Ligand SMILES: [Zn+2]
């Protein structure tokens with residue numbers, strides 16, 4: 001399997017390129033910026049980009065949606081509750097004193113529990129609100145792409161519009177942790193981890209009881 005991580009944009013988002021093998025259908029998760037660089041990697045592996053998956057609609061995760069869609073025709077996929085953020089990247093970026101690149105509208109909405117199939121790839125969708133209303137995690141095999149919900153040793157912020165600390169903690173405790181210690185976490189920012197490691201070391205999860 002191809003699983004490449006590119007760190008993109010000023011907020012250093014992890015953009016993931018996933019495909020079963022060179023020459024096959026691929027997805028990109030969170031192309032936040034640097035569309036040219038992402039496309040270069042896709043081309044180098046002779047991949048067909050079929051879908052752009054957004055873990056959520058914040059400007060730092062969607063900035064290259066437009067570029068990649070225009071170049072490849074890939075479908076933009078997001079949870080419906082974060083869809084209003086796609087055209088509003090500029091307003092959201094301004095909260096950070098930055099400029100955003102609005103995304104075209106979504107081609108497809110995903111819902112909790114759905115299995116999203118793209119070519120030979122499949123992803124289970126977990127709706128994990130709290131960082132944003134429509135935040136999701138995508139699981140494929142033993143890998144969970146957690147967006148800005150859960151990081152190595154940290155959690156997403158919940159003070160942005162649509163955020164809720166309580167919802168975030170419920171999402172992590174009820175939807176992510178039960179997946180099991182052996183699941184690898186590929187977050188929206190920073191290094192990878194595992195659920196087992198986060199249960200032991202993440203200070204934000206210390207209050208949870210882990211059976
Ligand atoms: Zn975010």
Ligand SMILES: [Zn+2]
Pocket residue numbers: 011013058060061148188189
């Ligand atoms: Zn982010």
